[in-house]
Amino acid sequence: MRREPIRVAIIGAGIIGASISRVLSMFEDFEVILVEKEADVGWGVSKANTGIIHAGYDDEPELYPLRAKLCVRGNEIWRKWADELDIPVRWCGSLALAFNEDEVNILKTLLSRGLRNGVSGLKIVEAEDIKALEPNASRDAVAALWAPTAGQISPWDAVIALVENSVANGVKLYLSTEVKGIRIKDGKILGLETNRGFLRADWVINASGIYADKIAEMVGIRGYRIRPRKGEYIIFDKEAEPKVTRVLFPTPTPISKGVVVTTTVDGNLMIGPSAEDLNEDLREERSNTKSGLDYVWASASKLVDRLPSKSMIIRFFAGLRPEPTGGDFIVRGYDEVYGFIDAAGMRSPGLTAAPAVAHMVSEILRSLIDRELKRKDSWNPYRKRMIRFSELTHSERSALISKDPRYGRIVCVDEMVTEMEVIEAIKRGATTIDGIKFRTRACMGKCQGSSCMHKIALILSRELGIPLWRVSVKGPGTEIGIGDIKVLFEEGDQCGRCRET
């Protein structure tokens, strides 16, 4: 007999929501909808972070049991997931550098904590071994904690991959859909009130990142708050030297893992993040500040013998860590509201932990609905990444162009992105400039889009059938123009300068 599927709504298509949706898509029992307020997936906390798959020695199991457990497990699962989903990742290992005896002692504590957490391969190495592992590491470092299991991933590629795979396995994605309320009757969830109408759901999983406490409040849960902690970054041109091959950390303090020097999977040297606690209301405050960037620069300088020249900086940015009350992840159901599960407070190492969080949520759900879950026979674990023209050899590129001539048209010069890749990104769901950017790397080079943005906009306008000026960078309110060139005259709004005099 076929049982009625349970309808699960996941709020938030960040790394956490996307991981959960993938895991739940394995089972016959669920009909999953993934609801995201932005025009694309992965644009919240998951977009702007360091992208490190942590080894798992940082988190004290006594104070933060979930972080300690889920980080190490997540690190393991990512190996499989990255493989199945064709997500770019580099298992490069990390070095936490110590510059004096006190720091060496902290590293020793971390070593034994790591061993307790189940991290493999950890060891403390001396100065000459540091140089062998990372030639550009500061020569002032006296010792380092070497964690060979740490890695570097592209966080937005990861979210995109997870969502594509989820959708291929039956998950329904609702973009530009903001949850405004949760309808409950007699202590039971009925569904989501959104800007695009009501969405029925039996279960709601809160994976809304920086807004998790606001969503929890909608069902009357007020047990925790999320506080934004800003982290600023500096990113260098791909050609900037020297790069690093390992992730370099300072010795951590009780509050922060500190400013990192790393090379992204795409090959850009990156330094950051700073750590600045913001007022609770400032959940969209991602400004770059002089103090933040100066701090990043000064801190990163200590980790390496040399940073590239400042003239090689191509961008700075900032992200917000969702710091929860108590400091540990909040992954649980509630007796008060049957049908609501939190996957909240996903500060670092939330990206690392995501796959393990997803399995934990699935297990909580299973035990609360109290039934054996049935796996789909047809579940497909695989997903292929888009072709990256720039990563191919001349003859491979030539072969591609003979298959489709549009591979010959380069739209982003710095990153060598072709028209066909842009079209492919649109087929895979991009509707905005940023959507194209995160799928193809167009606009991520030196010019930061100033010479290619309009070419991408033209393709979007053509493929989506919208006027050019309506093409947006990141959804409504961010259109590249306000109208056709004569719009101010047509609207009778002309002569702005006469208006004020």
Place this chain on the structure above:
Amino acid sequence: MREMQRDLTIIGGGPAGLAAAIKAWKLGIESITLIDESERLGGVLPQCIHTGFGLHYFGEDLTGPEFAARLIGRLKETDVEVLGGAYAAEINVKPDSFKEVYGYRYGEAFKIKSKAIIYAAGCRERTRFEAGILGERPSGVYTAGEAQTLMDIYGILPGKEIVIVGSGDVGLIMARRFALEGAKVKGVIEIMPYPGGLIRNIVQCLEDFGIPLYLSHAVAEVKGSRRVESVKVMKVDGNLKPIGPGFEIKCDAVILAVGLRPRIELLARAGALIDDATGGPIVNDWLETSIPGVFAAGNVLVVNDLVDYAAEQGERAAESAFKLISEGDLTRSGAKPLIRGRNVRLIVPQLVSCLQDVVFYGRVSAPEENVAIRFEEIGKIFRLPAVRPPEMFRVKVPASDLLRLRCEKLTVNVMRLEA
């Protein structure tokens, strides 16, 4: 892969590349291919719908499209092959002295093997990040060229309350361009104590439209989480350090005219040496880069403020390429480095052979009046009523003077003359 063999490959179809192609053809180079990323020739000119082009080169004041159209018309009378929409991905220098250009265009991958290359790929605009403008990263921040493309090629208006950063001619002309469409231009912000553009443009682009110019001010921050809402402007002191609390200007678009950078990536990857002062390749008086047989001209060589200079450099490079192709070699031995002396920020070419006339293009670091450009070791002097950083100086030193050089270097100074 389509393979071609040519005498000369020209990369870039802007004024420098076009002038080079026409000249090379006239001199008698037989097989020439010119490639450009765009389907349309002319480089940045077609979108520059204001005048100010061609006074030296054509002896007339033309608009950008007119200037381009003239060159394109002349090119059409030649047998130069044009590959439009063609992207050069790599320059590969072979030991047999042939140069290969690998590239792609709609429907084909290609490889052009040639005896010489003229690289005229122009420049790109500096971004807000390079200009150190902090704050948030919303939409609505454009470079001037990008805004100009949107307006004058595609016919869309980026915003209606505009702040322009940078008072060079590009910034001034964009201020007027927006005002002409009925947008309110709230101000042009210039970090230096003097405007970057021509006085004529200050009058015609700002004063005539009542647009305020803020000298010694910098845009410190952009505000707005999705779309630009305002910029924070700060006064700066003599060392360009921000002072005071600053003030906000509300706007829905920020237009950056904060300088240009030669697009040298391909050259640099092929091994050409780069000059930190110009940001372009180091060249000798043949306008040849440190890779023999690869020449540079136009804004990739040095950011010119007159299109006429770019075209002139294109012709010069074509003459050199012709000599190399027809005679099999160039005289490069004994090239002496130019030394940037007092108040000289940059100078091109950076090496001279002292066997031929040389046109030097340079820029000063600080404005000065009643000066002379002096080539020290040969005692050659050019008097100028004034020099300003935004305005290039161009001087031609005859071979007869250069022949007098007995040292291993040639120093250029800007000296102040008695009133």
